[in-house]
Amino acid sequence: xxxxxxxxxxxxxxxxxxxxxxxxxxxxxxxxxxxxxxxxxxxxxxxxxxxxxxxxxxxxxxxxxxxxxxxxxxxxxxxxxxxxxxxxxxxxxxxxxxxxxxxxxxxxxxxxxxxxxxxxxxxxxxxxxxxxxxxxxxxxxxxxxxxxxxxxxxxxxxxxxxxxxxxxxxxxxxxxxxxxxxxxxxxxxxxxxxxxxxxxxxxxxxxxxxxxxxxxxxxxxxxxxxxxxxxxxxxxxxxxxxxxxxxxxxxxxxxxxxxxxxxxxxxxxxxxxxxxxxxxxxxxxxxxxxxxxxxxxxxxxxxxxxxxxxxxxxxxxxxxxxxxxxxxxxxxxxxxxxxxxxxxxxxxxxxxxxxxxxxxxxxxxxxxxxxxxxxxxxxxxxxxxxxxxxxxxxxxxxxxxxxxxxxxxxxxxxxxxxxxx
Amino acid sequence: xxxxxxxxxxxxxxxxxxxxxxxxxxxxxxxxxxxxxxxxxxxxxxxxxxxxxxxxxxxxxxxxxxxxxxxxxxxxxxxxxxxxxxxxxxxxxxxxxxxxxxxxxxxxxxxxxxxxxxxxxxxxxxxxxxxxxxxxxxxxx
Numbered sequence: 287x288x289x290x291x292x293x294x295x296x297x298x299x300x301x302x303x304x305x306x307x308x309x310x311x312x313x314x315x316x317x318x319x320x321x322x323x324x325x326x327x328x329x330x331x332x333x334x335x336x337x338x339x340x341x342x343x344x345x346x347x348x349x350x351x352x353x354x355x356x357x358x359x360x361x362x363x364x365x366x367x368x369x370x371x372x373x374x375x376x377x378x379x380x381x382x383x384x385x386x387x388x389x390x391x392x393x394x395x396x397x398x399x400x401x402x403x404x405x406x407x408x409x410x411x412x413x414x415x416x417x418x419x420x421x422x423x424x425x426x427x428x429x430x431x432x433x434x435x436x437x438x439x440x441x442x443x444x445x446x447x448x449x450x451x452x453x454x455x456x457x458x459x460x461x462x463x464x465x466x467x468x469x470x471x472x473x474x475x476x477x478x479x480x481x482x483x484x485x486x487x488x489x490x491x492x493x494x495x496x497x498x499x500x501x502x503x504x505x506x507x508x509x510x511x512x513x514x515x516x517x518x519x520x521x522x523x524x525x526x527x528x529x530x531x532x533x534x535x536x537x538x539x540x541x542x543x544x545x546x547x548x549x550x551x552x553x554x555x556x557x558x559x560x561x562x563x564x565x566x567x568x569x570x571x572x573x574x575x576x577x578x579x580x581x582x583x584x585x586x587x588x589x590x591x592x593x594x595x596x597x598x599x600x601x602x603x604x605x606x607x608x609x610x611x612x613x614x615x616x617x618x619x620x621x622x623x624x625x626x627x628x629x630x631x632x633x634x635x636x637x638x639x640x641x642x643x644x645x646x647x648x649x650x651x652x653x654x655x656x657x658x659x660x661x662x663x664x665x666x667x668x669x670x671x672x673x674x675x676x677x678x679x680x681x682x683x684x685x686x687x688x689x690x691x692x693x694x695x696x697x698x699x700x701x702x703x704x705x706x707x
Numbered sequence: 708x709x710x711x712x713x714x715x716x717x718x719x720x721x722x723x724x725x726x727x728x729x730x731x732x733x734x735x736x737x738x739x740x741x742x743x744x745x746x747x748x749x750x751x752x753x754x755x756x757x758x759x760x761x762x763x764x765x766x767x768x769x770x771x772x773x774x775x776x777x778x779x780x781x782x783x784x785x786x787x788x789x790x791x792x793x794x795x796x797x798x799x800x801x802x803x804x805x806x807x808x809x810x811x812x813x814x815x816x817x818x819x820x821x822x823x824x825x826x827x828x829x830x831x832x833x834x835x836x837x838x839x840x841x842x843x844x845x846x847x848x
Contacts, residue, residue, distance in 0.1 A: 338802050382803060389767070394805040413805060422761055432804070440804040447799040478749075480758060573788030606792070659792035662776070706799045 336384040342445035344376030344702035352690035353683035355673065355698045357452050359461050359494050360403050365698060367685045374401040376451060376702050380412065380443060390419045398443055403493050412443065412464065417471075427469035434484045434509035435460060435524050437567040437580055445704030449576065449657060451669040452700075454597040454614035456649060457580060459682050461494055462502050462526060480513040495684065499531035503558070520567040520580075530556040530589065533643065540636065543626055550624050554644050559588035575602040576610075584618065591647050593618030601657075608657045615650035616682075641680070648679040655700075664705040671698040732781040733832040736842040738823035743768065743830060747848040752786050754830060756797060757807045771822060771831040774814035782832045 348355050348365035356364040357375055364375045378400035385393040396413040415429030432440045441447045442458055452458075467488020474481045490502040505526030512519045534556035540547035562585040569578035579598035586592045594617055601610030623645045626633040655669030675681040677693040735751060737743045742765050746754075753759035754770050761767045773779045776791070783794050798809045813819040813831070820841050823829050830845075838844055 336802075336808060340799065340803060380803070384802075384805070384808075392805070396803065415805065417805065422767075427805075441800050444799050444803045447796050447803065573793065603790075605790075659790070662791045662795055665792065706795065706802075 334385060334387050336386065337381070338384070338707065339379070339381040340444045340446055340704070340706045341379040342376050342702050342704045343373070344445075344451070344700060345371055345373050346375040346698055346700040347371040348696060348698045350683075350690075350694075350696040352687040353681075353696065354685045355671075355696060356495075356682075356684045357455060359459055360492075361401055361684070362403055362405055362495060363685055366683070366696065367687055376445070376700060377401075378443060378445075382413070392417045400443070403495055403497055415469065423473050425471040427471070428467075430464055430466045431469045431486055431488075432463055433465045433486050433505065433507045433524065434522060435463070435507060435563065436522070436565055436582070437520055437569065437578075439463065444706070445667075445702060446663070446665055446706045448704075449599070449601055449608065449610055450612060450653065450655060451667050451702050454599075454612060454651065454653070455671075455673075455682055456614040456616040456651060457582065457595050457597050461492075461500050461530075462490055462505065462528070464492075465490055465502075465505055465507070467505075478514060482511040482513070484509045484511075494530075496532070498533060499529075501529040501531070502526040503529075516572040517570045518568070520565075520569075522565045523563070524565070525560065525562040527558045528556070528561050528589070529558055533589070536639065537643070540626065540640075543628065543633075546626060550626065550640065553624070554588050554640075556589050559586070561586045561588075561590050573603075576600065589643065591618035591620055591644065593647075599653075606659045608659070610653075610655055610657070612653040613650070614653070617646075617648050619646040619648075620644055646679045647681070648676040649681045650674045663707065664703060667700070667702045667704065669700045669702075671700070672696075673698065732785065732834065733778060734835050734838065735845040735847070736823065736831050736833055736838060737845060738825075738827050738829065739841060739843055741823075741827040741829075741843060743828065743845065745846045745848050746830075748786060751830075751847075755783075755810060756787065756794075757801060757809070765828060767828065769826055769829040770810035771819065771829055772810040772812040773819075773832065774812045778832070778834060779812075 346355070346365045347370050350366045352367055354364040354366040354368050355375070361375070365372050378398055380396060380398040382394065382396040393416045394413050395411070397409045398412045399407045399409045402408055402410070411430055413431055415427045415431050417425050417427045419425045434440060436457060438448060438453045438458070442453050445451065465486045465488035467486065469484065469486045472483040485506065485508045487506040489505055490500075492500050494500050503526065505524070507522060507524040509520065509522040537551055537554060537556060540550045563582055565580060565582035567578065567580035570576065577600040579596060581594065581596040583594050584590060584592050595615070597612055597614030599610060599612035601608050623641050625637050626640070651674065652672045653669060655667060658666045660666055673683070673696045675683065675692050675694060675696070679692060681692065683696065735746065743762065750759070750762065754768055773782070780791050783789055783791060787794070789797075801807045813822060816833070816837050819831055819833065823831060823842060833842070
């Protein structure tokens with residue numbers, strides 16, 4: 287769904303792959319007599335390419351028929367109102383080609399296919415970057431890369447790499463995941479503490495639910511991870527200027543209502559509005575069990591409500607079975623939701639729209655499930671999500687019907703098989 | 708005579724390390740000409756999980772995995788406390804974020820010997836009975 291820049295990244299990679307100079311340098315290096323014997327580990331052409339992939343086959347059902355449960359902001363529908371059971375919620379496939387011509391240079395292209403906003407399964411480029419290692423601890427990247435917003439962001443689509451069926455919705459339901467631009471990776475050991483920095487700067491164009499054009503500009507994300515033995519601590523700061531085209535066009539209708547409408551538009555305009563986020567995470571995994579959580583605070587003067595989101599989770603491994611629990615909660619609120627005054631028949635729908643856009647977002651979920659590692663490269667998971675909506679609040683449910691009572695709970699049962707190859 | 712010394716020395720090392728590592732099902736080995744002397748368990752974990760790619764005074768090192776699942780499982784259980792699914796999960800997180808690949812896996816003891824001989828900076832683990840004069844068993848710090 288992101289055509290604008292992916293052609294550029296692809297051709298850059300194609301050029302590099304085809305670049306005879308790179309190949310020559312590599313072959314020169316390998317044709318030298320094996321003075322330093324690591325060179326005798328000749329990197330032949332076939333060793334320069336690695337092909338890998340991941341995928342999930344899943345089916346999920348809901349006991350609610352007045353609203354859909356979705357797992358990303360892009361999905362048009364999910365189990366619930368649209369249908370009782372669906373395979374489209376969690377199923378996806380990803381393939382990756384890595385090019386490693388020398389010790390210092392690498393290029394990665396990863397393409398994923400999953401349900402898009404228009405019901406298509408059109409492949410999307412998740413990663414497409416070239417990387418150069420300036421030293422063994424410092425690398426720079428250019429191209430498309432996933433933004434390290436949260437602990438699981440970079441591999442949130444790789445079900446096999448997650449303890450649960452999917453990352454907690456309250457936390458990972460964000461309209462912005464990749465960035466076309468530059469990245470820096472740095473690592474350093476402070477005694478027994480391993481420090482990793484990953485920073486990205488760039489922009490993103492994508493299509494969300496209902497085909498909304500989402501644009502992020504001047505987006506940067508700085509992530510710091512400290513690992514000590516089996517415990518890691520993470521702190522990150524992210525910021526971007528966001529635009530939601532069609533939502534802004536709709537909001538512009540308020541300007542036809544005189545000064546009060548102008549004031550509303552000025553406050554909530556969805557064009558180039560700054561959004562900033564702080565996130566902290568902690569994770570402990572000695573092998574036999576795990577426990578962790580993340581907390582984030584969003585700062586915004588528009589659209590995306592400012593506020594706090596957090597989750598805690600834990601699991602215990604009984605050989606190949608790892609049952610887990612999770613609790614996640616979001617409370618986001620502008621404080622007050624403006625209302626347009628006038629004849630109810632005229633302003634009613636507009637006020638409802640405004641509430642849906644800027645009103646409070648409060649929701650929490652209790653998740654219980656288990657992962658069964660039935661093979662070395664495949665896992666089966668079963669998970670039950672109990673989603674609690676709140677009165678006078680929005681939720682992360684989609685296609686909510688007028689007879690849905692906010693305050694009600696929704697149960698979603700999911701079965702998945704995750705695999706890597 | 709020289710050969711006998713080497714054999715005796717190797718035997719001695721093997722016996723010594725087997726004694727030290729009595730609980731372990733695998734021993735760490737390098738080629739006979741390797742500059743790698745001794746490693747801590749922490750070093751080994753870091754190298755095999757891709758958290759470290761080089762050693763002080765040695766430079767870039769090359770870990771080698773065993774194709775044999777039972778030997779591999781024993782090694783990772785012993786050194787990391789994790790089963791093979793967990794190790795696979797660790798690598799899935801690295802591979803699909805462009806952060807690296809697991810060690811190359813060798814499928815026979817002959818392939819392992821040949822790789823250790825060709826690359827003095829390669830590190831491997833083997834069952835103690837597979838150790839021969841082409842390898843040197845690493846003492847663990």
